[in-house]
Amino acid sequence: MSVKLTIMHQMxxxxxxxxxxxxxxxxxLALFDSGLDSLGFAVLVARLEDRLGIDPFTASExxxxxxxxxxxxxxxxxxxx
Amino acid sequence: MKMARAxxxxxxxxxxDGSPERFFWGRDAQAxxxxxxxxxxxxxxxxxxxxxGLVAxxxxxxxxxLGGRLEQLAGKSILLAxxxxxxxxxxxxxxxxxxxxxxxxxxxxxPDHFEAVLAGAEVDAxxxxxxxPVPLPSLPRTRGREGRGNVPLRVACAxxxxxxxxxxxxxxxTEWVLLTSGTTGVPKMVVHGLDGLTxxxxxxxxxxxxxxxxxxxxxxYGGLQILLRAVLGGASLVLSSAGEPIAEHLDRLARHxxxxxxxTPSHWRRALMSPAIRKISPRYVRLSGEIADQAILxxxxxxxxxxxxxxxxxxxxxxxxxxxxxxLTGFPASYVGPARDGVEMKVEDGSLRIRSPRTAxxxxxxxPSQLLDTDGFVDTGDxxxxxxxxxxxxxxRGGIINIGGLKAHPEEIEAVINxxxxxxxxxxxxxxxxxxxxxxxxxxxxxxxxxxAGDELHQVKGDILQLCRDALPRHKVPATISFVPMxxxxxxxxxxxxxxxxxx
Numbered sequence: 001m002s003v004k005l006t007i008m009h010q011m012x013x014x015x016x017x018x019x020x021x022x023x024x025x026x027x028x029l030a031l032f033d034s035g036l037d038s039l040g041f042a043v044l045v046a047r048l049e050d051r052l053g054i055d056p057f058t059a060s061e062x063x064x065x066x067x068x069x070x071x072x073x074x075x076x077x078x079x080x081x
Numbered sequence: 082m083k084m085a086r087a088x089x090x091x092x093x094x095x096x097x098d099g100s101p102e103r104f105f106w107g108r109d110a111q112a113x114x115x116x117x118x119x120x121x122x123x124x125x126x127x128x129x130x131x132x133x134g135l136v137a138x139x140x141x142x143x144x145x146x147l148g149g150r151l152e153q154l155a156g157k158s159i160l161l162a163x164x165x166x167x168x169x170x171x172x173x174x175x176x177x178x179x180x181x182x183x184x185x186x187x188x189x190x191x192p193d194h195f196e197a198v199l200a201g202a203e204v205d206a207x208x209x210x211x212x213x214p215v216p217l218p219s220l221p222r223t224r225g226r227e228g229r230g231n232v233p234l235r236v237a238c239a240x241x242x243x244x245x246x247x248x249x250x251x252x253x254x255t256e257w258v259l260l261t262s263g264t265t266g267v268p269k270m271v272v273h274g275l276d277g278l279t280x281x282x283x284x285x286x287x288x289x290x291x292x293x294x295x296x297x298x299x300x301x302y303g304g305l306q307i308l309l310r311a312v313l314g315g316a317s318l319v320l321s322s323a324g325e326p327i328a329e330h331l332d333r334l335a336r337h338x339x340x341x342x343x344x345t346p347s348h349w350r351r352a353l354m355s356p357a358i359r360k361i362s363p364r365y366v367r368l369s370g371e372i373a374d375q376a377i378l379x380x381x382x383x384x385x386x387x388x389x390x391x392x393x394x395x396x397x398x399x400x401x402x403x404x405x406x407x408x409l410t411g412f413p414a415s416y417v418g419p420a421r422d423g424v425e426m427k428v429e430d431g432s433l434r435i436r437s438p439r440t441a442x443x444x445x446x447x448x449p450s451q452l453l454d455t456d457g458f459v460d461t462g463d464x465x466x467x468x469x470x471x472x473x474x475x476x477x478r479g480g481i482i483n484i485g486g487l488k489a490h491p492e493e494i495e496a497v498i499n500x501x502x503x504x505x506x507x508x509x510x511x512x513x514x515x516x517x518x519x520x521x522x523x524x525x526x527x528x529x530x531x532x533x534a535g536d537e538l539h540q541v542k543g544d545i546l547q548l549c550r551d552a553l554p555r556h557k558v559p560a561t562i563s564f565v566p567m568x569x570x571x572x573x574x575x576x577x578x579x580x581x582x583x584x585x
Contacts, residue, residue, distance in 0.1 A: 017546065018555060038485060039556055042517040046560035057515035065515065 003052065004073045010047050014040050027070030034069060054079045091178025091252040092275060095313055104317045105170050144242040146171040147208065151179060153234060156253070157206040158182040160199065166299050166320040167240045168210040170308055176208070177275055178252035184270070187260050187300045188323060189572035197267040201446020202258055206234040258445065259302055261397045270446040271397050279309050280423070280439045281401040291316035294334045294363075296344030296352065301573055302397040303370050307343055316341070328357040335360035345370035345574035346377045350506040351567075353380055354530060362387065369393040371575050372474040374496035375410045376504075382408060398452055399459040400439030402426065410496070411465075411473035427458065432478055433465050434458040464490065480578065482510075484556040485517030491578070494521060494559065497552045501545050503527050508568050508576055509559065523559040524568060532564045 001009070008025055015022040015035055022035040036044065049055040056079040057065060066072040145151060146168065159180045163169045169185070176183055184202040198204070257278060260268040293311040297304030299320065311318035319337050321330050331352065334342065342363045344352070349368060352358050366381050366388050373392045381390045390408055395401040402424050405412050417426045424437035436458045443452050453459060464475040476490025491509035498507040505528045514520040525545065527533065533541050542562050549558040569577040 017550065017558075038516050042485070042514040042520045043560040045515060046512060046520050046522065050561050050563075055515070058513055 003077050006051055007044075007048065007073055007076060010044055010051070011036060011040075014043050014047070018043075025069050027068065027073075029069045030067060031069060031072060048076065052076060052079075091255075092174050092309075092312070093178060094252070105167055105320060144244050145175060146238050146240065146242050147175055147236055148239075148243075150236045151175065154206055154208070154236060155179050156181050157234065158184070158203050159206045159208055160184045160186060160202065160204040161300075162186045162207055162209045163238065163300075164188075164323065165210050165240060166304075166322065168238045169300055170312075170318075170320070171240065171242070172208050172238045173308070174312065177255045177257075180206075180255050181253060182256040182258060184258040185260070185300045185305075187268075187572065188298050190260065190268075194267045197446065198260070198270065201267075201270050204233065206236065208236045208238050210238050210240075259300075259305070259397050259441075267447065269444055269449065271441040271452070272443050272445055273400070273441050277400060277439050277441070278305065279313060280437075281306075282310060282313060287314070287316070290340070292319065292338050292340045293317070294319040294337075294339040294342045296321060296330075296342075296348035296574060297370075298572065302395060302400075303343070303345070303574070306395070306401060327352060327355050331355055331357035331361060339363055341365040341367070343367040343369065345570075346373050347371060347506065347568075347570045347576050348574045349377060349381060350526075351570075353384060354505055354526075354528070358384065365389050365391065367391045367393055369395055370573065372476070372492050372496070373410060374492075374499050376496070376499035378408055378410060396459075396461055396463075398441050399435040399461050400437060400441065402435045402437060402439070409471070411468070411471045414467060414470050414472055417472065425458075428465055428467075428472070429460075431464045431466075431475075433461045433463050433472075435461060482519050482521055484514075484519055484521060487554075487556040489521055489557045491521075494523070494549065494553065494557050497549055498523060498525060498545055498559075501541075501548055503529070503541060504545070505530075506568060506576075508578070510578070512560070517556075520560045521557060523562045524565045525562055526565060526568055530566060532566065538564070 011025065011034065012022055014020075018036070018040055020035045020037070020040065023029060023033060025034065031041070045055060045057060054076070056075045066075055147154070154176065157180055159176060159182065161169060161172055161176070161183060163172065163186070173183065173185075182202060184198065184204060186198070190198070254274060257273045257275065259271045259273060261271060291311075291314065293307055293316050295304050295307040295318070297307065299305050299308040308318060310316070317337070319334050319339055335357070339361055340363055342361070342365070344367075346368050349366075363385060364387065366385055368377065368381075368390075369392065378390060378392070381388075389406060392405045393401060394403050394405075394412070403412060403416055403421070403426075417428055419425070420437075424435065424439070426436075427434045434454075436453075436456065440459050441452055444450065462478045464478055465472040466475050474492065476492035480491055482489045482491065491511075494509040495507045498504055498509070505526045507526065508524045509521055510524070511519040512522045523545075527541070541564075545562055546558060571577045
């Protein structure tokens with residue numbers, strides 16, 4: 001599964017678990033309009049570390065948390081390389 | 082209500098008060114207590130079965146395991162630095178009433194802290210055995226006449242009792258100093274007296290012979306309680322040994338016919354995973370030292386349908402506070418308030434506070450200065466919550482995980498996970514999160530001991546998360562669950578939380 005698909009799949013699962021409705025995920029969608037709240041993203045980052053073996057935000061001190069879904073995916077794609 | 086202890090009240094004398102021959106059972110040795118206590122044999126039957134032998138309690142009444150050095154040790158502040166629990170037991174019986182102070186070095190003592198312990202307890206004699214796993218503190222070697230000035234005295238203790246000496250001198254009120262495990266840094270040194278340590282024991286005659294066993298080390302409060310109960314209650318005791326596999330320990334417990342067995346919930350969870358557990362059939366099983374959740378209480382009731390299952394709440398500082406025997410987690414709310422059996426409890430700022438004659442009196446050494454508050458209460462640091470007519474333990478005050486400003490106790494989450502029928506035990510810990518600061522994650526051990534794979538993995542993980550979502554607010558539901566073959570515990574038999582944080 002591609003990094004992007006893994007992320008989408010995890011976001012859907014967390015939204016379901018947290019009883020949230022996920023907005024269709026487009027690259028320019030602002031993350032905080034996606035339907036997940038900060039706890040949802042915290043869970044997402046932890047699960048992605050399990051799946052992909054990286055936490056690009058904790059690993060790098062100056063990493064800014066991305067604003068859009070597309071940027072978020074890019075951070076993981078870059079980290080996974 | 083501190084009274085000078087009469088000579089007749091030293092541990093050795095109290096053991097001598099008529100009971101049948103008893104033994105301490107070690108792994109390769111045993112001790113008959115009577116040999117130490119008096120030789121005559123109206124006291125009988127206590128044995129301590131240690132990791133390495135048997136000593137008859139009766140031998141302790143009139144003999145010695147200290148090679149005729151008791152006279153030199155009188156009035157000293159003694160560090161008991163032993164590797165074997167059997168020799169520890171013998172030395173404790175002999176030295177109470179003789180030593181001014183007895184500081185008991187726990188099994189996992191860090192050699193880096195020896196100097197601080199020696200200074201803190203003003204140690205002027207060391208009693209050791211040949212099983213001590215670490216080098217003795219770098220004390221100045223004895224020169225010239227032993228015991229002179231402040232030159233420390235070293236005395237070897239062995240699990241062999243030879244006919245011996247009794248001191249004519251009047252018995253002292255020996256201070257017993259226990260070291261807490263705890264956090265990093267030098268352990269806290271907690272002062273107890275024999276009266277306080279034994280204040281909770283009743284004089285009820287047991288139905289039939291009692292063979293105690295414990296998963297605890299007797300150099301810690303929980304294990305020491307069992308040693309004293311056995312020795313003063315006319316029972317024998319099977320001791321564990323460092324590094325002894327659980328199956329072997331259970332085999333020995335079975336061989337000696339253990340009737341009363343104690344340990345922490347973590348000890349019990351591990352024991353329940355060993356097939357050897359089926360060989361024992363105790364009449365009484367007892368838990369203490371950690372929160373006993375409903376899952377472990379139920380597991381023990383199922384494993385030992387014929388046994389009474391009791392939970393005892395105690396800590397090194399607070400002493401034994403109460404016992405709960407109704408098989409339910411937590412304790413009745415009515416325990417808080419007016420004193421029961423001389424023990425008074427209150428809840429302040431969410432934590433349980435205890436005032437009783439069984440608490441320690443003070444700290445010594447360079448640690449914290451205050452053990453009791455101005456009203457004489459010990460703050461246990463254990464957080465409790467009132468649920469209906471019962472208090473339940475939420476966790477340790479220092480163990481709270483902060484998830485974006487919302488708090489969670491690892492223990493309350495573990496209690497939920499442990500309710501899953503396939504789960505034997507779990508450890509919930511904090512993981513750094515770039516978004517909420519921390520997040521909750523869980524390591525889980527299944528009863529099967531296996532790490533599930535494929536569909537089973539998905540299924541079990543999903544079930545556990547569902548259980549958590551049904552019972553807990555969202556921030557307390559673990560973000561991830563890992564299945565592990567076993568969890569580490571500290572030498573106190575408690576889940577190794579700090580270690581887990583460090584490695585995690």
